[in-house]
Amino acid sequence: MTVLAKDMAEKPAGGRAAYLERRRAATRDGIVRAARQVFAEASYVDAKIDDILGAAGVSRATFYSHFESKLELASAIYEETVPQTRALFERLPLLARQDRSAVREWLADFVGIHLEHRYVTPLIAQLQLFETGFRARILADTEVLIDLVAGSGVDAFAKASTDDRQRIGVRLLFNQIAHVCAEVARGEFGVQSDICLDLVAEDIVRFVKPAA
Known part of the structure; x- marks a missing residue:
């Protein structure tokens, strides 16, 4: 034995x-x-x-x-990042209602997630190109994030529940956030990273609190 x-x-x-x-x-x-x-x-x-x-x-x-497959394994790796991302976006509406500096810190945290899981961003991009249906999964998860912030009570996000134009606006904003934070994490902006994050922070605050 x-x-x-x-x-x-x-x-x-x-x-x-x-x-x-x-x-x-x-x-x-x-x-x-x-x-x-x-x-x-x-x-x-x-x-x-x-x-x-x-x-x-x-x-x-x-x-x-x-x-069952390499795709299922890759999807499991992606799944590991989902709770962390959702928790981050739960914080966004109230921070965006405060000031740009609070949003700027939030963006730095998002960059931190990309750095922590630096192998995931290119993996997700490739999965969307080479695995039929994975793009639909990413879009569905984006819709979940939109619904998450829509329930926050912040008008600009809450309107995404009933207004198609506002919902698309939130999706475009989220796409911009994810894209820029990934590029900053990869070092593509170099010494100009702070400027990029400042500009995105301004866009978020402007979206939440548009000029009268």
Whole structure:
């Protein structure tokens, strides 16, 4: 009897089931961590499942017991960022009603998310190009964010619930925010990053509190 088998045999039924579940979760996490590394070093198209298997140290059978495809694995990586992004956008309406400096700090936090998950932004862009249907997922998640801020009670966002023009305006604003914060995180603006974020902050405040 192996040490693992003996260890499992000595555990009560409930304990054994919990132990196996922890091992399964740890294996899944290991595959996801390996995939992050592989996707950071190669494009989504060029990254092979065999590369991920090698980085994770698991068999093909083990991989497919957790994920049906490379797309499902990539989508799981994207999913990890969703709660953090939603929590960030929950804060936006009230901050935007305050002043530009509060919004500017919020934008810096968004840049921080992009830096923390720097491999995800290019991965999402590639998924939208090469995987049919993933673009629809991104659009659906944007609609969720719009509904989230629409329930804040801030007029400019609340109107997005009933006014199509205002809803499109919010979507365009969110697209601008995401695009600029990603570019700043990648260092594309260099020393002008602060200017870019200041201008976006002004656009957000202007959207929430338009001139009379």
